Amino acid sequence: MNINEQLQNDLKVAMKAHDKTSLNVIRMLKTDLTNEKLKLGHDLTEEEVLTVLSRAKKQRNDSITEFKKGNRDDLVDETKKEIVIVEKYLPSQLSEDELRPIVQKAIDQTGAKSVAEIGKVMGIVIPQTKGQASGGQINSIARELLQ
Structure with a gap:
């Protein structure tokens, strides 16, 4: 199963479970992948998909840094949850x-x-x-x- 299929299946599960955080993150990831596909003008390769997912994770890590500077612990916690969801679709990290x-x-x-x-x-x-x-x-x- 490729990542798009996995995202679609997980989207359905999140809808049924009323999991708003997962639902929002998966929708954002699907949108990011679609936008990248339109930008490049072809179906994405596995490497291009990983690039998009890595970018999404990096953006969230950057957001955490900014939220900490602004003493917004509520947003830090929410963004950490989002990172966990994004990491489900990335290969395991090298130590x-x-x-x-x-x-x-x-x-x-x-x-x-x-x-x-x-x-x-x-x-x-x-x-x-x-x-x-x-x-x-x-x-x-x-x-x-x-x-």
Whole structure:
């Protein structure tokens, strides 16, 4: 079952259960995927779907940061619930121990010697770990290994 079918099935379940949070998040994800499909002009590949879902998760993480600055704990809690729902459709996240060798291999491949060359490393690692690791997490490990 592809992600669109899974979203459609989960939408029906959320409707029957009167789960407003899940219903809203799933509708937003379906809308994001449809908009991306229209923008690109073709059916989305698995990688493009993961990009859209990763973007949705990142936006919610950014929102949490802003809500914390504004002391809006109610919105922080709600957004955390939304992230859990989005993560259901993403591949499992790589741990730091699993990600470190991938970043090290990319450093070896590019011959990067300093933090100034981190872009080369990111360019290799991000496509390999699409949806499984955030850019910030990859960047952090790369910086640590390049120092």
